[in-house]
Amino acid sequence: MEKIVNDILKEEIYYEKLKNGLDLFYMPKKGFTKKYAVFATKYGSNELEFIPIGEKDRIRVNEGVAHFLEHKMFEQPNGGNAFDRFSELGASANAYTNFTMTAYLFWATDNFYESLEHLINYVQTPYFTDENVEKEKGIIEQEIKMYDDNADWKVYFNALKAMYVNHPTRVDIAGTVESIYKITKEELYKCYNTFYNPSNMVLFIVGDLEYEKIMETVNKTIKTDVEILGDIKRFYPDEPNNVNQKxxxxxxxxxxxxxxxxxxxxxxxxxxxxxxxxxxxxxxxxxxxxxxxxxxxxxxxxxxxxxxxxxxxxxxxxxxxxxxxxxxxxxxxxxxxxxxxxxxxxxxxxxxxxxxxxxxxxxxxxxxxxxxxxxxxxxxxxxxxxxxxxxxxxxxxxxxxxxxxxxxxxxxxxxxxxxxxxxxxxx
CATH class of the missing domain: 3.30.830.10 (Metalloenzyme, LuxS/M16 peptidase-like)
Incomplete structure (x- = not known):
């Protein structure tokens, strides 16, 4: 365990790299009633071309797959939803995907360690079937159409499309209706197994908590039977300096x-x-x-x-x-x-x-x-x-x-x- 101290802020962070490659950080905040945890992967909508874990050849996946994967992570093998357990524990939870990362988070005043265990468990338990993937496509199609009619979203993404010639930042995070209907459970598992490897992830916790209890919860929950990856080979198109259109x-x-x-x-x-x-x-x-x-x-x-x-x-x-x-x-x-x-x-x-x-x-x-x-x-x-x-x-x-x-x-x-x-x- 390493202790990172900042004398200007008068804050400290405990850091530990776990045996499976996960980076764990804890910042104590004495006297704070709210506790907060984020479990995140360095994987966002821009990751469209890469070499999957265990393979040699570069592939291109469908636009919107990172966002689609985030949606599907809440569905549990027992038919339940990950949010249900957070509600039982009195915790509030959320998740988001942006261009460069996907994050799963919760905050709570009580039952923090139980909620932390649940967070780690469900993010490590993908459950994709042909049926639930097909069902999700209709839900995400409605979300895409809703944003297509949202003027704030449209004026922003049109600015990105005007600026960028090739870079995937010009592509909507959710993809297109056409692209999401091409997503399969096999594609989701391929992306999950590559980017949700613990060595590509970070767990950050902040609040008035006990470090020993955090480590105990994490160590009994986190998967250890995974291969530690080196750098994932990601590929991006060359982007010229000039704008795409004025x-x-x-x-x-x-x-x-x-x-x-x-x-x-x-x-x-x-x-x-x-x-x-x-x-x-x-x-x-x-x-x-x-x-x-x-x-x-x-x-x-x-x-x-x-x-x-x-x-x-x-x-x-x-x-x-x-x-x-x-x-x-x-x-x-x-x-x-x-x-x-x-x-x-x-x-x-x-x-x-x-x-x-x-x-x-x-x-x-x-x-x-x-x-x-x-x-x-x-x-x-x-x-x-x-x-x-x-x-x-x-x-x-x-x-x-x-x-x-x-x-x-x-x-x-x-x-x-x-x-x-x-x-x-x-x-």
């Missing part, structure tokens, strides 16, 4: 046009602290230029071009990244013009150092506040872990970031040639 416009049932302005990140294939530094630098830029309190936001708001739904965010993965600025507007093209007016202004004049220092201090305060949330800690720890980042290094990296680095990142990332716009207009 603009996608669609009509849906909305009362006011919606827009996403996207900036494709070409500074990719970073890991660890360098990736974290890039992410934090971009977040600082968003605070400086686009968020409430900025000159740009004030002008857009006073001109009646945006409302309270205006916002921005940055996604920073190892092999891809992007920034989205979006909201609702009666004139999305005018918003885009003003956005680029301010980008050009700050490129000529430079960002303001006093504002940079103020935002750094604000981000430090916000991050410390977030450590009162076990949900924030658990889900962010897992997300960062799969990018070779330790969450508790965040403050140290934030404090190290220099004004000159943020200025350079701003000039490199926010370029018109890497930008797109997605618009959803009223029908």
């Amino acid at each position: 603009e996608i416009v669609e009509n849906l049932s909305v009362s006011i046009p919606m827009f996403n302005i996207g900036f494709k990140d070409i500074d990719v294939n970073l890991v660890g602290r360098e990736l974290l530094k890039k992410e934090i630098s971009t977040e600082i830029i968003l605070d400086l230029i686009f968020k409430k309190g900025s000159l740009l936001h004030e002008e857009l708001y006073l001109k009646g071009l945006i409302n309270e739904n205006f916002g921005c965010n940055h996604v920073s993965q190892i092999d891809h990244g992007y920034t989205i600025i979006g909201g609702e507007s009666k004139d999305p093209y005018k918003v885009k013009d003003i956005v680029f007016k301010y980008i050009d202004k700050y490129k000529k004049e430079g960002l303001i150092k006093e504002d940079f220092e103020r935002i750094k201090k604000k981000k430090i305060g916000m991050f410390l506040k977030y450590f009162d949330s076990v949900e924030f800690i658990a889900n962010n720890f897992i997300s960062y872990k799969f990018r070779d980042i330790n969450l508790i290094d965040y403050l140290e990296v934030l404090r190290e970031i220099k004004f000159e680095e943020v200025n350079k990142r701003f000039k490199d990332h926010f370029k018109e040639e890497y930008s797109v716009i997605s618009i959803v207009n009223p029908k």
